[in-house]
Amino acid sequence: MTFITKFRSIFHTAVAGTATAIVIAGGSSAAQAAIFTYNYEGYVTELYAGSAGLLPPDSDLRGVKLGDKVSGSYSYDDEVLSPFEANSAVLTDFIYTIQASDGNTYVETLDNFLGVRANGIVNIDTSDITVGINSPVPIYGAISSSEGNLFYTVRNTTIVSTFEILVGSAPKSVPEYSSTLALVAVTLASVFLRSRSA
Known part of the structure; x- marks a missing residue:
């Protein structure tokens, strides 16, 4: 077999194998x-302070008053389920922001929730969120949602807000790199094995 013939054989095998790998990988992405x-x-909408219970409408709780704006976002991978709650996915990102009447903006995230790293989940069926559960270190507060309300609880005080989910971003595919690389590796291995035996 001449060099040109051998090269053509290897080239055609590589092109066919790579095309097959791309088609298979592309077909499985859905x-x-x-x-x-x-x-x-x-x-x-409501402020609670320990044994005092529900505070009067004109109250101030750590600089927060009724009507202050709350906003944020959360993300999750629908394949990463929580081992602690049924039909719940682990939050990969979470942001809670409150623009308080005292002029301050308070932000809580998974990386810095009341000063520590926290875990969070979202119930896939109800969209209820819980942050601050099953964390490796004790946390003196939590954020949760239920029936259109968002509860931010810290040391026996609670700030209750309305909770409206806005339009979310389109789901982003999570590529299965390992299977794609495995297909390419198998294709290239067959090319090199064929070229060595020729």
Whole structure:
């Protein structure tokens, strides 16, 4: 076999194998996991302070008053489910922002929730969120949602806000890199094995 013939054989095998790998990888992308991201907003509707219970409408709780704006976002991978709650996915990102009447903006995230790293989940059926559960270190507060309300609780005080999910971003496909690379590796291996035996 001449060099040109051998080269053509290797080239055609490589092109056919790579095309097959791309078609297979592209065809399986629809079944892959996806990252969902949702934005939310609302306004403070109730303030609770320990044994005092529900505070009067003109009250101030750590600089927050009724009507202050709350907003944020959360993301999750629909294939990464929580081992602690049924039908719940682990949050990959979470932001809670409150623009307080005292002029300050308070932000809580998974990376810095009341000063520590926190975990969070979202119920896939109800969209209810819970942040601050099952964390490796004790956290003296939590954020949760239920029936259109968002509850931000810190040391026996609670700020209740309306909770409206805005239009979320389109799900982003999570590529299955390992299977794609495996297909390419198998294709290239067959090319090199064929060229060595020729």
